[in-house]
Structure formats: C-alpha cells, structure tokens
Amino acid sequence: MQPVTPEALVGRLVGFVTALDAGRRWRIAIDGAPATAPGDLADALVGPLRAAGRPVVRASASDFLRRASLRWERGREDADALFEDWLDAGALTREVLVPFGPAGTGRYLPSLRDPVRDRSTRAGTLQAPAGAVLVLDGTLLLGRVTALDLSVHLALRPETLARRTPTADRWSLPAFARYAAEVDPERAADVVVRVDDPRHPALVLPV
Template identity: 55%
Template sequence: MGWEAITLDRLGDRIAERLLDLKPADGSPWCRVAFDGAPAARPDDLAERVAEALRPLGRPSLVVGAAGFLRPASVRLEHGRQDADSYYDGWYDTGALWREVFGPLEQGGDGRVLPDLWDPVTDRATRSAYVSLPPGGILLLHGPFLLRHWFPLDLSVHLLLTSGALRRRTPESERWTLPAFARYEQEADPAGTADLLVRADDPRHPAWNG
C-alpha cells in the first residue's frame, strides 16, 4: 500500500474531487459517505473540511455526527459509566440512524434528514429540525464504529491510528474506551474494508492511500 503525505486542507480537497464522480450504488439520488474513526482521530474535522471543499464545486452536502444519535443515559450507562463493551455495543442508536438519516436517502426517499436526535449533556431530545438534502447531495457521516452496521455507504473513509497514537491522543478520562477500539479492529477490520484510509497519527501531517 502506498501512502501519500498530505495536509488536511489538501486531503479535504482531494476527497471532495473524488466525490464529484461518485454515483449511488442503489440508484438513490443521494450519495452516502462515512468518515469512520475514534474521536481521537477527529473524523469530524475531515468531514467538515470535505463539506467546505464541496461548496465551491456546486455539490451540496450535509454533515451528520453519530454522536448526535446516542442512546439515553439510562440505556447506555446501564452497566456503568466506563464499560467498554457497552460503549461498543450499546451507546449509539443505530436504529435511529437507519430511520432518520439513511431511510430518507434511499431510493424513493424524501431527502429530509434529522441531523441529530439526542443531547448527551442535557440527556434530552435535541428537537432539531429536519434538513432537506437536495437530489445530488452527499451525506457526510462521521463517528466511531461505523463500518460494522451494514449502512448503505457509497464510499467509506477510515481514519487509522496506531495503538500508541490512539492512547496518546485519547484524554486520560476516556482511555477506558480503548478496548472497544481494539475489539472493533479485530471484529470489523475497518482498515481492510474501508475504501480509503487516512493515517491520522499526527493531525498536522496526515497521509492517505488515495
């Protein structure tokens, strides 16, 4: 595998250029792209950068974070606040993502996407308004563990961290989540299944295999 060193801005430009020719595999009017990675890899930053690069190219997009679809605290913290298996299996409301994000972007859908559902700070529904993504638009979904749910993705980008970089860049208060990412690598092999890989050990100097 060949790696090309690149800046974050240029990486966003290059991915955006690739998305211009992307066609939905199921005939839907919308493309669906995932930026998969641990929070320490900052997949949100890359998704936002790609959205910014798409604007002058005339391609509408919508950035959605999986963190906006957490389950209520009573469910996700049932086994404690630092249970790695619960974090992996039960923190994210994948059913809501299917219903509120992917369902409206299927062939025959209306394109009205709910950008977030649950606020973990207030532990209440966000009551956000639906956003209409016009035909030809691109969903840019970011978050962890995205490549294990069989979401109907037209392109997937995995932000790869070595175990050392993951530990170093994860705040100490959140290092209890590290076994969940080790399990994800073992069970889902995101580096082997993603369409594009980005090495994110140093956020100032990423590299990609595009």
C-alpha cells in the first residue's frame, strides 16, 4: 500500500483519467459504502478534471434506485434487498453508461428517480460533449454494473465499517458482507483505496 494525502489521492486519480484518450468519452465509477463518502471523492475530481481540459458529467447511482414499493417489498431494513433490489442497474446502464460508451450517442438521462420523494425526476435527456468524463458515485456497484472504463473502490476493514456506520443503518452491514464475499470489490476494482483513516488514505498498488 502507498500512503497518500487526500489531495494527492485526487491528483493520482485525475492523472489516471487524463492519461486516457481525450478523443472519446469515459466512464469512471467511485464505489464504496456510505461510510466512505464516495460522492465526496467523486465531487473532488470534477474541478481538477475540468482544469485539465476534460468536460465532466457528474452522476449518482442514488438517482437510479427502484421505486420504494420494490425496494422495500421485503421490508425497509432487509440487507438482502439492499444488495439485490435497490439499484435499478438496468436503467443506469441503459440511460447513462451505454450512451457514454465507445458506440454510444452521448445522449444520457441525468437522473431517473428522486430517492427521497420516491418520484420520477422528470429529467430530460442531455448531450454529453465529445471527450466528456462521466464521474459516477455509488454503493454496491461492482458486479451490478459492468459498462465502466475505470472503477475505484473505497475499502474499509469490516470492523471499521461497523464502527463508522450509524446505529440506525447497522441493518445494512450484512449486505456489505455479501458484497465482499460474492463480488470481492477489492479484486474487481481497477483501483483500490483503503480509507480506514480518511485523513490518511492509501492506494493499494498491484504486485
């Protein structure tokens, strides 16, 4: 593992992206449990990528959840449902990831459903510019969505995850245990960052 500062981590990830061909669109995902704040890291990439000359589109998997009646069919605190049913991976792939792919049109839907109000956002499709970088954040993404060009997983030890998960959300911990066992995101991701201490992240470098 290579210890880095949070600022250096952003710089390293931006370097990975800017090394990619600027002539096509790219799909970058930041995956991690809510305790790792994947959205914060995704947000932190936007400014530096734009400063490097790359158009950026920010999206969040939380805007592509299924209706509450489907998510909560087995109860509001069912960890298996969280793992299997909450994310509308088909809609996210169809409406966002495929359009950003090599053969895509660039016409994408920025959001599908407001997860709080449980209503359609009624968002219209937008056109991503040539060379745009999609920066997507989410939880339990790997293995559910595969149309990605670069995946970053924010990793925590199980005991750290349990400690940093609010009491009201501890019912979700078995979902992350399943994710580790069945998907093994630390092997599935292109880049792994250990964030047991968010002030001192560490890049896990390949052997």
